[in-house]
Every structure is written in structure tokens, then in C-alpha cells.
Amino acid sequence: MSQQRIGDRYELVEELSHGGMGDVWRGYDAVLDRPVAVKLVRQQSVTSPELAEEFAKRFRREARITARIQHSGVPQVYDAVLDDSLERLFLVMELVDGVPLSAYLRNGRPLPVAWAAAVVAQVATVLSYAHDVPAIHRDLKPGNILVARDGTVKVLDFGIAAILRTDVTKLTATGTPIGTYQYMAPEQVRGGRITPQTDLYALGCVLHELLSGRLLFTADSEYAIMFQHVNAAPQPLRELRADVPPPLEELVLHLLRKAPEARPADVQEVYERLRPYLPPPGSEPAPNEAGPDGVPDPTGLFRNPYAPRSRARAEQRPPAGEGQPAAQPVPAPVPGALREEIKEAYAHADALLDEERFAQAAEVLGGVVERAARALGPESRQVLELRTHRAAIQLLGGDYRSALPEFDSLADAYGRTAGPGSEQARACRAQAARCRAELGQVTEALAALEDLLALVRSVDGDVSEEAVELRRDIGMLLLAQGRTIESRHILEPLYDDLCVVFGPDDELTVEIAEALALIRLGLDASSP
Known part of the structure; x- marks a missing residue:
């Protein structure tokens, strides 16, 4: 299982996505033993050592800026690695399990108003922290917005567009502008100055698409679409969808104004204007608020703010000892290639355990x-x-x-x-x-261990290795709960058995002796 290593620390395990600005891999941090996301950033403008040096400086600067955005909606940047050739650069980031917002739009159907508002309000919150750094995204689009399994929104790829920027960004240029043309603000198309209002325009494009189920502008070529961003008026949402509230339509049109200074003052204003369409705490979704199947619900954050983690679903299992074993399946022969793969996986896992x-x-x-x-x-x-x-x-x-x-x-x-x-x-x-x-879950743990001990005693007696471990676990759990008398009743006979079977110097015997000494100290201290 040979895996490519980055910077003698990170291993690339599996490619997760392939895009215009780079490939994203599931990786592992060999030092901290945790999964990470590793983005290989593409760059095609480095044609000389001087440009390579400038590119390296830009890369490190933007990576540091991104790392300063202290918000849970921005995957944390752990490291930035530029290889010795200056030809490959990597951002090592928090790995997020979620669904890209683009998946919500695949069927061409608009989202419920509450869902669209919940997504964009969360993005606005993230942008408020970024713009305060200041850091401008430059390439906000559904593919760079991830909805995690609990419904929280993550904004990806901060700083990537800035790292890859070139001087050839005007509408009439032959080069490709940095950004995604379906969401590109007029000033970005022209190659003008980028400001936080540039992100607001892209946010307006995203909100329009979520509420209408279609792109803001469509045409046969990238040039034609960019031309529309500069010159064409957007179609009002209520002409496409009658149930969109008029103030929400007004917000979208405000975000999509051609002049940056004519857009909302900041993302805080955008959030306040979205607030009336966010579900209140404790509310349940209405029948018309059901979103697409199989994707996380972004309204949950507002319906249950600061809620505890969802309980794990308990599986229904028959009580211990009930039922009969099923007929043994006929063993299937293991193909040679699979046998080697399993053997290699065990060996690799054992090496990692070391x-x-x-x-x-x-x-x-x-x-x-x-x-x-x-x-x-x-x-x-x-x-x-x-x-x-x-x-x-x-x-x-x-x-x-x-x-x-x-x-x-x-x-x-x-x-x-x-x-x-x-x-x-x-x-x-x-x-x-x-x-x-x-x-x-101590009560459930004790009940399970006591049931198991009864079963083991009936089969192997009281001093089998399995029974001894169970007795030790039960006694120590009782002690941790402060149930010292019950713990003493378990551990004292266990200690006597261990002295006979393994001797007083055995490691487990010593452990139980120390626990009993602590119990006796506690009992003595509580005596009158």
C-alpha cells in the first residue's frame, strides 16, 4: 500500500474531488494521527525562478491569512507545504464530512425559502469573520460551500483564487480570469479592484440560484456570460417563482447591483435582512419546507441552536443467551489477490500501531x-x-x-x-x-458486564482469564461511581483468587491491591 508522502508528514490516501483549481485528497497526518484534507493547488503561471519565488511568497501569505479566519464555518488550515521544485503546493486542512451545495441543485428544483435563507445566512456569518481579517474569498460558488452532516455550512477554498491570480483578468483578454464566471462580479470580470462587495455579488448569485433552481445568467460561451454580468439586468425572482417574499427578492437584486458601492454595506446587513426567513428556535418544519432527500438540513442550526449532539440510534438486539446460532455459511475461497491485500492491510496496520x-x-x-x-x-x-x-x-x-x-x-x-x-x-x-x-453510559455498561460475568462463570468458572477481567472491570466501575462498598465486595474476593492463582506480585494482583488500599483509606476517613 504505497502512498505518496507530502513534506515527510502527510500521506495522500484517496482522491476526493478533481477541480479547475486543484485536486482534493483524503490524507493522514502521520505526526498527530488524524485524517486531513490535502489540496494540491494547480498553478500554471510559474515560468521562471523569479516568478517561482514570488509565487511561493504569495502562497505562504495567503495560507497565513486563511489560517487567521477563526470561525467554525472555515475548515481549519493546519499546514502549507511547497515542495522543493516550487511546482507543487499543498494546503493541509480539516477534513469535513458533508455534501457540496451544488448537490442540492442537481435536480433543477429551487430550495424552500427557509433552506435557502439558512444556507446564505450561515455563509454571511462566515464572510463577516473573513472580511474582518481582511480576507476576500474571490470564488464563492455552490461547489465551494459544503453542508456538514449536522447542517452547518462550511466555506471552502479561501485564498486559493488570490494565490492563483494573474494580471490577465479583463473581459477582452485571452487568458482565463480567476474565479468562476457564473458567479463573477462585474469588477472582477473587468480586472478591477476586489473588495468584500465582490463576495456579496457572488452571494447574490448563489441565493438567486437556490431560490430559482437555475443559474443567474446562461449563454453559449463564458465570454457571453461574463458580458451579461457586466451589462445585463438580472431577472427578478418573483417572475420565476411567485412565492418568494418581495423583501427577499429586493435583497437579491440589491446584492446583484453592478457597482460595488451600490450593494449592501456589509454581510451583517445581509444577515439582518435574511433573519425574518430563518426558522425560529424550537420550530418544526412546515410541510412546504421539506428540502431534497438525502442531504443535510441547513435549518437545523436555527431550529435547535446549541443543541447537544444527536443520540446514537440504539439497535434492537435479542437479550443475551437467547436464540440459536444460524447455520454456518459455507466458507468461500479467498481469491489470491484479495488474500494478499488483506495480508498487506494487516501488516500496514500493525506497522502504524507501532x-x-x-x-x-x-x-x-x-x-x-x-x-x-x-x-x-x-x-x-x-x-x-x-x-x-x-x-x-x-x-x-x-x-x-x-x-x-x-x-x-x-x-x-x-x-x-x-x-x-x-x-x-x-x-x-x-x-x-x-x-x-x-x-x-456506566449503568448500561455495568449491566452488560454483569450479564456477561454470569454467563462466563457458568461456562468457565470464576478464575478464567475472561472472568477475572470482567470482575476487575465491574469492581473498578463501581469504585469510579463512588459505590465503594459494592466495589469492595467485588474486589476483595478477586484479590484473594489472584493471590492463589497468579501470586501477590502479579501486575493485576498489585493493581487490585492498590484499589483496595484506596477504598480502605476512604472508608477510614468517613468513619466517626
Whole structure:
């Protein structure tokens, strides 16, 4: 699994998008063990060492400016890497899981007013922080606006247009202007001075498109569209869609005025004029406010401001010990190429674990799980082992939120294929309980561990390795909850058993002895 490294730190794993200004890759930060987005920025104007030096300075300057925009709606810039040849440059940024706004417009249908207002109001908020730096986007468009899974809007590619700017930007020039012509302000087409009002014009183009379901201007050539931005009057929204409120139509027309000074004073004014169309806190969507299927709802931020994280959906599972194992599937032969890929994935993950790069190790195994499941079946032995190994790595790395549902799912799968009382099913249920404990779900964790301990005792007795671990976990959880008497009743007999089986100097025996010493100190302190 050879992967290209950037600056001896970042690895390019998978290409996410391919665009005119650059390619975006899913990457990994080998130092901090976290996924990142790596943007390879294209540049075609460097034709001499002098231009290369200027380009390098511009790149670093704009990257620093972007990093100063302190708002959650701008993916954080972690690093800027320019290779020794000055031919390739990379921005290393926060990786955001979301849907580009362009996906909301693919069916040609307009968005509900509340959805359009919610998107543009959030973009306006981001721009208010950027313009205060000051930083001007220069290329605002639906493809550079991402709606994260929780409905929050992220504005991408700040500073990229400035990094790539050239002196050839006029309408009559043969070169390609920096920016996207469907959203380009008249002064940008002419090659005039760029100001925050340039971003406001592009914001007006975006709002017009969200509410009408069509581009502001269309023509057979880029030149013709740019000509319209300079000279043609936009079609009022209410001629395209009668239910658009008149004040909202007026706002769009105000944003789209040809002269920068004739547009709204700033994005704060734009936000205030959008406020009446934003859903109030606590409100539920009306029937006519349903947006496209399969994309995040950008109104949620306004309906439930500062809401806690959504609860994970609990899967319905049969109680422990119920049901019979399903018939064992006939093992499918593993194709030679897939066998080598799985072997290589394990080796790569183990090497990453040696460097404590847990997140990347889990991602490496995840990359082969889907292919193995298609070839061998989702509940084949090899696939379940890969998933179990990946979940264990997530647990080791402290990613309990990801590991918990995987261990729950694996416990069910092993219950179906090997039986609910099988060693594999029991191990996954125990790991799921440990994840719950780490996430603060202590009551559920204790109940699961106690059920498991009863099952293990009935099969292997009280001093098997599995039973000892469960007794230790239960006693320590009770102690952490301040239930010292109950904890003492668990840990004292465990200590006696450990002294007999493993001896008083065993590492686990010493751990339990120290816990009991703390309990006794606490009890003595509370005695009269």
C-alpha cells in the first residue's frame, strides 16, 4: 500500500474531488494521527525562478491569512507545504464530512425559502469573520460551500483564487480570469479592484440560484456570460417563482447591483435582512419546507441552536443467551489477490500501531473490509476478523464513539454465526460495554458486564482469564461511581483468587491491591 508522502508528514490516501483549481485528497497526518484534507493547488503561471519565488511568497501569505479566519464555518488550515521544485503546493486542512451545495441543485428544483435563507445566512456569518481579517474569498460558488452532516455550512477554498491570480483578468483578454464566471462580479470580470462587495455579488448569485433552481445568467460561451454580468439586468425572482417574499427578492437584486458601492454595506446587513426567513428556535418544519432527500438540513442550526449532539440510534438486539446460532455459511475461497491485500492491510496496520497511529491503522483495515465483504460475504470469518481488529484499534486509540456500534454489530454477527454464547460474541459484548463506560453510559455498561460475568462463570468458572477481567472491570466501575462498598465486595474476593492463582506480585494482583488500599483509606476517613 504505497502512498505518496507530502513534506515527510502527510500521506495522500484517496482522491476526493478533481477541480479547475486543484485536486482534493483524503490524507493522514502521520505526526498527530488524524485524517486531513490535502489540496494540491494547480498553478500554471510559474515560468521562471523569479516568478517561482514570488509565487511561493504569495502562497505562504495567503495560507497565513486563511489560517487567521477563526470561525467554525472555515475548515481549519493546519499546514502549507511547497515542495522543493516550487511546482507543487499543498494546503493541509480539516477534513469535513458533508455534501457540496451544488448537490442540492442537481435536480433543477429551487430550495424552500427557509433552506435557502439558512444556507446564505450561515455563509454571511462566515464572510463577516473573513472580511474582518481582511480576507476576500474571490470564488464563492455552490461547489465551494459544503453542508456538514449536522447542517452547518462550511466555506471552502479561501485564498486559493488570490494565490492563483494573474494580471490577465479583463473581459477582452485571452487568458482565463480567476474565479468562476457564473458567479463573477462585474469588477472582477473587468480586472478591477476586489473588495468584500465582490463576495456579496457572488452571494447574490448563489441565493438567486437556490431560490430559482437555475443559474443567474446562461449563454453559449463564458465570454457571453461574463458580458451579461457586466451589462445585463438580472431577472427578478418573483417572475420565476411567485412565492418568494418581495423583501427577499429586493435583497437579491440589491446584492446583484453592478457597482460595488451600490450593494449592501456589509454581510451583517445581509444577515439582518435574511433573519425574518430563518426558522425560529424550537420550530418544526412546515410541510412546504421539506428540502431534497438525502442531504443535510441547513435549518437545523436555527431550529435547535446549541443543541447537544444527536443520540446514537440504539439497535434492537435479542437479550443475551437467547436464540440459536444460524447455520454456518459455507466458507468461500479467498481469491489470491484479495488474500494478499488483506495480508498487506494487516501488516500496514500493525506497522502504524507501532507508531501509535491508531486512526490511520483503523482506516487502512476499513479500506479492505468492503471489498472483502463483497467477495466473501459480510459475515464470513475473514470479514468479521477484519472488522474486529479495526474496532479493537479504534478502542485502543480512544475512538469509543466509532468502536461502540461496531462492537455491538459484531456481537450480533458472531451470535448468528457462532452462537450468542460463543467466545467471539462474548468478547465483542465486553468491548462494547467498555466503550459505553468510557462514554459515560456506566449503568448500561455495568449491566452488560454483569450479564456477561454470569454467563462466563457458568461456562468457565470464576478464575478464567475472561472472568477475572470482567470482575476487575465491574469492581473498578463501581469504585469510579463512588459505590465503594459494592466495589469492595467485588474486589476483595478477586484479590484473594489472584493471590492463589497468579501470586501477590502479579501486575493485576498489585493493581487490585492498590484499589483496595484506596477504598480502605476512604472508608477510614468517613468513619466517626
